Amino acid sequence: MRRVEKILVVASPVGVFVLWEILAYLGWIDVRILPPPSSVAITMVVMFGEEGLLDHTAATLFRFFIGMAVGVVPGVLIGLTMGIFRWFRAFTNPLVALFYPIPRIALFPLVLILVGINETSNVIMIALGPFFTMLISAMYSVLNIDRIYRDVAENFETGPRHLYTMVTLPAAMPTLMGGLRISVGLGLLGTVAVEFLVGESGLGHVIWNSWQVLSLQRSMAGLVVSAIVGFAVYLSMDLLERYLVPWQKKTAPV
Amino acid sequence: MPPESDDPAVTSGGRSDPAVGIRICGLNKSFDGPEGELVALAEIDLGVREGEFLCIVGPSGCGKTTLLRILAGLEPQFGGSVDFTVDTDGKPLQSMVFQEQGVFPWLTVLENAAYGLTVRHVPKDRCRAQARDYLRKLGLSAFEAAYPSQLSGGMRQRVNLARAFVNDPAVLLMDEPLGALDEQTKMLVQTDLLRLWEGSNKTVLFITHSLDEAIVLGDRVAVMSNRPGRIKTILDIDLPRPRDALELRNNERFLHLRRQVWDSLREEVVSLESDENRAPVAAGAAP
Ligand SMILES: Nc1ncnc2c1ncn2[C@@H]1O[C@H](COP(=O)(O)OP(=O)(O)OP(=O)(O)O)[C@@H](O)[C@H]1O
Ligand SMILES: [Mg+2]
Secondary structure: OOHHHHHHHHHHHHHHHHHHHHHHHOOOOOOOOOOOHHHHHHHHHHHHHHOOHHHHHHHHHHHHHHHHHHHHHHHHHHHHHHHHOHHHHHHHHHHHHHHOOOOHHHHHHHHHHHHOOOHHHHHHHHHHHHHHHHHHHHHHHHHOOOHHHHHHHHHOOOOHHHHHHHHHHHHHHHHHHHHHHHHHHHHHHHHHHHHHHHOOOOHHHHHHHHHHOOOHHHHHHHHHHHHHHHHHHHHHHHHHHHHHOOOOOOOOOO | OOOOOOOHHHHOOOOOOOOEEEEEEEEEEEEEEOOEEEEEEEEEEEEEEOOOEEEEEOOOOOOHHHHHHHHOOOOOOOEEEEEEOOOOOOOOOEEEEEOOEOOOOOOOHHHHHOHHHHHOOOOHHHHHHHHHHHHHHOOOHHHOOOOHHHOOHHHHHHHHHHHHHHHOOOEEEEEOOOOOOOHHHHHHHHHHHHHHHHOOOOEEEEEOOOHHHHHHHOOEEEEEOOOOEOEEEEEEOOOOOOOOOOHHHHOHHHHHHHHHHHHHHHHHHHHHHHOOOOOOOOOOOOO
16 A cells, blocks of 8 residues: 555544644534544543443353354355255245345344343344345355356366365455445444443444433443444454455555 | 278378377357357368377367367366277376466466366375476476466466366367467467477367467467367368467468468458358358
């Protein structure tokens, strides 16, 4: 990345915060509704020290990772199988078409009735978005593999083991990474959403609870921490991509 | 193997007792096109001699790739017969070098070159040793750890060739492997290719749209007609070997042969230009 770009990457969020601070200082925005970054930062430090914000952050991260694993792993496996085997696709595709378009939040009451209000229902809710996203992108990643690579594999009489590990999976990997990026966003969204609804812990709980007692600075502090978590997760996707798709020259956004 | 005297494509050559390596008889192939059935190949008869370098030229769209794909086993449905009678000596029967390259972007140069051996469960050390050997001959040693996206077009073509040669098949099917290269690079790779082939006893079918290339490389040049493709003429290229891709081009015999091939091909190209929907080409146009 060029140096100018590196500077811009840091400068743009910092700029937003500085502008926000200045506008609050000048009284152009109502600090009761939008407290300035400096006071949010102070509140945040206090909350880390006295109100267990770190534990809430850990709880959110924990739910997020479990939910992602529960969604992504079966999603990828089922999706790849659907892409590879025509007969399997023929009988699973209608089911996907049936369940995928249902708004996932509308399934929440059903999930609660089935498994009760507990960590299991949270994980299921978080996992649903990543599951369908990975399933669909995995299926299409296989279906869209360039014919030339299948022909080469066939011409060299590639057996199933080498076909899947040396051709199908790597050819599908860039599309899978794209699906994973979207899944991460859905997973974070789902995590905060279930914490809003049933949480006794987590950043979503902090944000929602503070808001209900009209402690906007606390709510804002929770929001900032969850934004930082999201930012870190997103950046780690770049590292993961470099590791999983090393052959691709990428001009990553950050 | 007995000489095949009843095969016109084989006996038209000047050599004595050439054993047939691939016998193609009455080969037909059609596709379902948007405007109904599209006949790509019509009644192809061709005997490829064991160990020869046979070049095929023909107008664009005449079915050259289709012919090669049938030989490569990638088009299971066709009419007529294809028999491989080459002595494989325990080697794989054939490997194809694709027109669109098909070098795997996710494998390194070394892994690409070794691909054929790897999928045949050859021990890793031997895969690497053999792949390195060909990469060295093709001047790619310094790039064995690179990914194809880090190479120039010419180097990627060399990887494509290396992958087929490392697999060490009895028959090499090459579909315009040097088509995308500039003239200078092309001549260098042609010379590399000749060196690799001369040291082997492989049968090569080599498709090209360059007459110069066909004559520089081939023992014989087959000219195909417009679609539906037939074998129109087969010319013997009696230039001495080993050949040098660069020097040959000023050789008088070369220019004469070039003229002959062009005369045969020109009719096809001209008729393609003047009438796109022409009926099957008139038979008996061979000199
Ligand atoms: N899978 C296919 N489905 C339908 N038509 C096809 C298919 N493959 C080839 N054809 C048609 O068959 C004809 C011959 O195609 P082919 O690719 O063999 O030509 P070619 O001689 O290799 O041409 P070029 O010199 O441009 O590579 C063309 O008209 C093409 O449109
Ligand atoms: Mg072609």
